[in-house]
Amino acid sequence: MQQFAGRPFVLLGVCVGGIDAPQLEQMMEQAGLTWRSFVDEGDAVAGPIARAWNVSATPTFYLIDHQGVIRYKWTAPPSAHTLQTALEKLIAAAEQDASSPP
Amino acid sequence: MHGIRIGSLRRAVLAACQLCVVWSVCDAHPPAAPAEQYHALRQQYDRAASSGVPLTDAERLAFVGRVYKARSELAVKFLKLAEAHPDDPIALDALVQAVWQVNTVPWPVELVGEDPARARSFELLVRDHIDSARLAPLCLRVGNGFCQEYESFLRAVLASNRHAHVRGAACLPLGHLLYHRQQRIALCKEQPDLAEPFARLYGKEYIAELMRQDPQAVLKEAEGLLAQAAAEFAAVELPHGTNVGERARRELFELQHLRAGAPAPEIEGxxxxxxxFKLSDYRGKVVLLDFWSHV
Structure with missing residues (x-):
């Protein structure tokens, strides 16, 4: 993910493990995890965000373009090649839009 | 005396050997009843997946291949059993077992081998058992797969079975199958190197035909089937305490709001x-949203 630093891309988590913010903060700090993550409280994989997004298992990934449209969904980790190809394509489109006058 | 005894012993042994030959010609044991044959095959089938030792990734992959191949070989035997006893009630169990292995993961065909019993087994299921009250578990199972036969089987059940609980158990997975297959085909269109293993595993013609389908028409039909499942078959019970209505509504929501091409629902938290913060705070950036868990 470092290779996309400085480009219009962000990794956001939704922690659906049923823990609250202080517990998540402590766990992520100990594990050295730095991405920003929504906290989905309630039972594991049964919090309001997991329910609204129909998530039934982890990991589930959605790749959303710069206009807020879902472009890919993976219910298992995609291969590095698949992810790289998809990211490169969407990030390039975001950069193109940002550089062209409105 | 002694000579005679040896001679008669030899004759007795020879006679016994001949008897053995005769026995083996007409089968070493009296033939087992179809149900007993089914249960013997079923034991082998269930044993094929027991490994018992921790496996490395490479070993696990080889193991997956062995299980698929062993079960495909047993599928041929289940099919033969059903063909030999078409009027026995066990014929249906044997055919269901012949197609029970559903390829939810598109493993390479080099790893998992061919599945030679599948096409004929579905032919017989449709020909002899389409009105059975016992088809629901198979319908629910094949909805997670990708093979050509699954779609035509589910369509036949939905059109011809007279039991509402079976038709409901076909309507929901048919919508699920059409929707998820279309999503995979869309990925294949974008990345042709993904399409090739699919074509090798499921058939070149079949994949080519799916590529030619109009995605919007497929999605519309899938949506219609899920809506039908939610309206007409809502009360049909499913395993794990759920029912067709609940599952169909969730799938419908996913198709309408969470599919590729749909605006991402807002998240506030x-x-x-x-x-x-909100998901939409990141408009202008590409977002990889990772639903994860610490356990």
Missing amino acids: VDQHGTA
Whole structure:
């Protein structure tokens, strides 16, 4: 993910493990995890965000373009090649839009 | 005396050997009843997946291949059993077992081998058992797969079975199958190197035909089937305490709001530091949203 630093891309988590913010903060700090993550409280994989997004298992990934449209969904980790190809394509489109006058 | 005894012993042994030959010609044991044959095959089938030792990734992959191949070989035997006893009630169990292995993961065909019993087994299921009250578990199972036969089987059940609980158990997975297959085909269109293993595993013609389908028409039909399942078959019970209505509504929501091409639903919440934020705060950036868990 470092290779996309400085480009219009962000990794956001939704922690659906049923823990609250202080517990998540402590766990992520100990594990050295730095991405920003929504906290989905309630039972594991049964919090309001997991329910609204129909998530039934982890990991589930959605790749959303710069206009807020879902472009890919993976219910298992995609291969590095698949992810790289998809990211490169969407990030390039975001950069193109940002550089062209409105 | 002694000579005679040896001679008669030899004759007795020879006679016994001949008897053995005769026995083996007409089968060493009296033939087992179809149900007993089914249960013997079923034991082998269930044993094929028991490994018992921790496996490395490479070993696990080889294991997956062995299980698929062993079960495909047993599928041929289940099919033969059903063909030999078409009027026995066990014929249906044997055919269901012949197609029970559903390829939810598109493993390479080099790893898992061919599945030679599948096409004929579905032919017989449709020919002899389409009105059975016992088809629901198979319908629910094949909805997660990708093979050509699954779609035509589910369509036949939905059109011809007279039991509402079976038709409901076909309607929901047919919508699920059409929707998810279309999503995979869309990925294949974008990345042709993904399409090739699919074509090798499921048939070149079949994949080519799916590529030619109009995606919007497929999605529309899938949506219609899920809506039908939610309206007409809502009360049909499913395993794990759920029912067709509940599952169909969830799938319908996913198709309408969470599929590739749909605007991402807003998320409002707090991060690990307790700071409030929204998904739409990141408009203008590409977002990889990772639903994860610490366990």
